[in-house]
Amino acid sequence: MDVTRRGFVATLAAFAFPAVALAQAHALEPVPARARVKILATGGTIAGAQSRPGDVAYKSAAYDVGVLIKAVPGLGELAEVSGEQIASIGSQDMNDAVWIKLGRRVNQVLGSPEIDAVVITHGTDTMEETGYFLNLVTRSDKPVVLVGSMRPATATSADGPMNLYNAVAVASDPAARGRGVLVVLNDRIHFARETTKTNTTALDTFSSPNRGLAGLVLFGKARWFSRPAWKHTAGSAFAGVIPDVLPRVDIVYAYANVGPELVNAALAAGAKGIVLAGVGDGNATQAVIEALAAAAKKGIVVVRSSRTNSGAVARNVEVDDDKLGFVAAQELNPQKARVLLQLALLKSKDPKAVQALFDQY
Numbered sequence: 610m611d612v613t614r615r616g617f618v619a620t621l622a623a624f625a626f627p628a629v630a631l632a633q634a635h636a637l638e639p640v641p642a643r644a645r646v647k648i649l650a651t652g653g654t655i656a657g658a659q660s661r662p663g664d665v666a667y668k669s670a671a672y673d674v675g676v677l678i679k680a681v682p683g684l685g686e687l688a689e690v691s692g693e694q695i696a697s698i699g700s701q702d703m704n705d706a707v708w709i710k711l712g713r714r715v716n717q718v719l720g721s722p723e724i725d726a727v728v729i730t731h732g733t734d735t736m737e738e739t740g741y742f743l744n745l746v747t748r749s750d751k752p753v754v755l756v757g758s759m760r761p762a763t764a765t766s767a768d769g770p771m772n773l774y775n776a777v778a779v780a781s782d783p784a785a786r787g788r789g790v791l792v793v794l795n796d797r798i799h800f801a802r803e804t805t806k807t808n809t810t811a812l813d814t815f816s817s818p819n820r821g822l823a824g825l826v827l828f829g830k831a832r833w834f835s836r837p838a839w840k841h842t843a844g845s846a847f848a849g850v851i852p853d854v855l856p857r858v859d860i861v862y863a864y865a866n867v868g869p870e871l872v873n874a875a876l877a878a879g880a881k882g883i884v885l886a887g888v889g890d891g892n893a894t895q896a897v898i899e900a901l902a903a904a905a906k907k908g909i910v911v912v913r914s915s916r917t918n919s920g921a922v923a924r925n926v927e928v929d930d931d932k933l934g935f936v937a938a939q940e941l942n943p944q945k946a947r948v949l950l951q952l953a954l955l956k957s958k959d960p961k962a963v964q965a966l967f968d969q970y
């Protein structure tokens with residue numbers, strides 16, 4: 610039999626007897642080792658329980674990480690999974706102390722050659738803030754994926770188990786490396802920097818209005834669309850910089866007829882920075898702008914962001930940032946601008962230097 614004919618017979622045999630073809634393939638390629646994924650749990654609805662099935666009311670953070678892992682069929686085949694409880698809170702109670710603990714632990718865990726990726730279970734209310742904080746302070750290119758759910762674990766059609774399965778799959782995917790911190794829910798992969806919660810209860814609450822999705826994940830198979838354009842994780846100037854205390858930064862919300870009182874209250878409370886959740890392109894009443902300008906003169910760093918939920922706030926459009934000494938938040942929404950300002954203030958109180966950071970992160 611000549612070479613061509615032998616090849617044809619082998620091909621035919623492979624089609625006719627897939628098991629033979631599979632065995633041959635296995636003999637040639639070593640079975641890939643499962644990724645070693647550490648799940649750090651913080652609570653949230655994904656760990657929530659109703660007292661009776663069908664109840665609207667539920668309690669966040671009722672189950673610990675071991676229970677969550679056991680509830681996901683096939684998780685152990687995807688990855689070598691271990692769990693650790695960092696906190697047990699609804700994410701409306703997220704605070705600087707938990708961020709500091711979590712950020713340090715993520716860096717410690719990812720610094721180990723025994724771990725390939727981290728998944729963090731988290732409530733969805735402040736997931737975008739925690740995700741962006743970790744995007745700035747994580748000192749590693751290894752994947753970090755935040756995951757939550759909109760329905761508690763006891764609900765009919767609870768979304769937590771599939772979200773956790775997909776999050777572990779994304780974290781185990783070598784293609785997730787170097788993309789910054791990711792958020793996985795409802796079959797979508799978001800960049801933590803881009804995503805925001807946009808609906809109180811819907812399963813597709815997360816959207817990434819400016820730059821779109823990082824990718825999709827369906828039954829554990831990820832499909833990647835893009836890479837982040839901004840500095841993050843191992844390339845971040847904040848990587849590994851996690852002090853014991855973060856500076857106080859408050860957000861002042863703008864609306865029709867708002868006076869200077871909220872700005873003054875933030876100053877009285879000891880704010881070192883103020884983020885304006887401005888109307889439109891980071892605007893506010895003259896009274897608020899004047900109060901902020903007075904604060905900036907005293908060395909408080911003022912960042913103008915927008916309450917509109919998408920778009921960018923650029924410098925000197927309707928407000929003279931150069932003259933008043935303000936910083937423009939670019940694409941960061943107020944809650945994310947607050948996170949960057951907390952870290953930026955550790956480096957500088959000069960609005961020009963802070964603006965340079967907002968232009969890069």
Ligand code: GLU
Pocket residue numbers: 652653654655669698699700701731732733734735757758759760
């Ligand atoms: N308040 C809850 C939390 O953020 C609700 C949202 C959730 O987990 O999906 O923890």
